Amino acid sequence: MHHRHRAGVVHPRRAALAVALAVAVAASGCDLLTTEAPDPGEVFDGPVDGLTAAELAAFVRGDREFGRPFAPSEGLGPIFNNVSCAACHSADGRGRIENALTRFSIGLDPALELGGPQIQDKAIPGAEAERLPAGVQVSVRLPPPVFGVGLIEAIPEATILALTDSLDTDGDGISGRPNWVTPPDFVPADEPGGGPEPRLGRFSRKAQVASILHQVAGAYHQDMGITSDFLPVENRNPLASRATEAADRVADPEIPAGTVRAVVNYVRLLAPPAPGADSPPRRQGAALFGSLGCARCHVPVLQTGPNPVAALANQPVRLYSDLLLHDMGDGLADNRPDGSASGSEWRTAPLWGLRLMRRFLNGDAFLLHDGRARSIEEAILLHGGEAQTARDGFAALGPDARAAVLDFVGSR
Numbered sequence: 001m002h003h004r005h006r007a008g009v010v011h012p013r014r015a016a017l018a019v020a021l022a023v024a025v026a027a028s029g030c031d032l033l034t035t036e037a038p039d040p041g042e043v044f045d046g047p048v049d050g051l052t053a054a055e056l057a058a059f060v061r062g063d064r065e066f067g068r069p070f071a072p073s074e075g076l077g078p079i080f081n082n083v084s085c086a087a088c089h090s091a092d093g094r095g096r097i098e099n100a101l102t103r104f105s106i107g108l109d110p111a112l113e114l115g116g117p118q119i120q121d122k123a124i125p126g127a128e129a130e131r132l133p134a135g136v137q138v139s140v141r142l143p144p145p146v147f148g149v150g151l152i153e154a155i156p157e158a159t160i161l162a163l164t165d166s167l168d169t170d171g172d173g174i175s176g177r178p179n180w181v182t183p184p185d186f187v188p189a190d191e192p193g194g195g196p197e198p199r200l201g202r203f204s205r206k207a208q209v210a211s212i213l214h215q216v217a218g219a220y221h222q223d224m225g226i227t228s229d230f231l232p233v234e235n236r237n238p239l240a241s242r243a244t245e246a247a248d249r250v251a252d253p254e255i256p257a258g259t260v261r262a263v264v265n266y267v268r269l270l271a272p273p274a275p276g277a278d279s280p281p282r283r284q285g286a287a288l289f290g291s292l293g294c295a296r297c298h299v300p301v302l303q304t305g306p307n308p309v310a311a312l313a314n315q316p317v318r319l320y321s322d323l324l325l326h327d328m329g330d331g332l333a334d335n336r337p338d339g340s341a342s343g344s345e346w347r348t349a350p351l352w353g354l355r356l357m358r359r360f361l362n363g364d365a366f367l368l369h370d371g372r373a374r375s376i377e378e379a380i381l382l383h384g385g386e387a388q389t390a391r392d393g394f395a396a397l398g399p400d401a402r403a404a405v406l407d408f409v410g411s412r
């Protein structure tokens, strides 16, 4: 079983919170308050076990940058979607539907590609936000959790590729496909997922991103309008007047490479929460998860390879995903191809952390790529395409068996 040790390592947030709470208790004279922060396995923003002091210091620095809200005077915009990473990735987990991104899908005038792949629906004073041109279809993308991405990065390509079955040679209707991505030039060749050759995409909803660095530098640029040494030219609204470009007066690049690197390191070192306790009905749910075929895509555990960060090396990754693309049918299609992903293919969503998702979203749940499902059951029933047989098998279960599957999935 997965056992979480923390000998000698103080959880930084926990320590800070404990101090803050102790002060609050002393000030109020109230003895009902607890000074205990949540257990490390119960959060989305704790570090992986076993980091060195230097790695932990880097983690704390990156944490601050992840939470830092930008103002226009600090470079925000001219057009943007939100002011910080944390504003979209709530508590480092999935986002709320209000914080979803809208990507252009089909019917887009090629001239508008200048505006980048997504709509920046906010603007700083003096600038004009993007509006959806008539006749353009969109793909709505809910922010996925950011914990565990360093473990995902550390899984060898060969391990993931061994799970592909593009031609469905085993005849089970399920054919995982890799998304081969050509890394952008700004990702150095020695960066995981970098280099001139196509690399295995692992990140984002269609696995269209091969490196954490690409993901993070792109997020600063596209989601927040923050230029960096990696992407130094401001994103523009091709339909707006010149004033939009002039509105952001902060010299580019607005943040140095070191800030982007700090955040890359931070998310890389974020631990997934621990799964819930074992119980007999839960074991029945796990068995059904296997026999229904869920585990064919939601592969329970993958193993990392060697890694420069010892804490990430040769670890089991209990993510419940093969990180491959699957055709999920017309109902879930967004008609937006991305790299080699088609308009109906999606990366198998990892299921880790579902146990805690409502805790950090005011009791709400938003599931699937666009957040349309409000419960785990609804998400399963919306599966189609390659997952139709598994979905129908789930729907045909009696109430107890169904509850066992939901309990198991909801305890990850």
Ligand code: HEC
Binding pocket: 066, 081, 082, 083, 084, 085, 086, 087, 088, 089, 099, 100, 101, 141, 142, 143, 144, 145, 146, 149, 202, 203, 204, 205, 206, 212, 215, 216, 219, 220, 223, 224, 263, 267
């Ligand atoms: C406007 C909301 C928003 C902001 C701000 C934002 N993100 Fe994201 N993030 C998203 C969405 C949406 C996706 C999925 C995109 C897709 O599938 O095309 C994503 C994907 C990711 C992923 C990939 C996770 C995975 O499972 O593959 C990481 C890592 C990430 N973001 C980190 C960051 C960091 C770091 C920042 C700040 C520099 C940031 N994000 C800012 C919305 C946001």
Ligand code: HEC
Binding pocket: 174, 205, 289, 292, 293, 294, 295, 296, 297, 298, 326, 328, 332, 346, 347, 348, 349, 350, 351, 366, 367, 368, 369, 370, 376, 379, 380, 383, 386, 387, 390, 391, 394, 405, 409
């Ligand atoms: C053919 C592969 C495949 C099979 C089989 C499959 N899934 Fe999925 N599952 C996916 C993909 C791909 C997504 C993401 C779809 C999207 O984002 O729109 C997903 C999403 C989910 C989600 C939502 C997760 C989130 O974070 O939004 C849950 C819950 C889930 N699956 C549970 C199950 C269960 C339970 C079964 C078995 C009854 C199952 N899946 C069978 C591929 C599969």
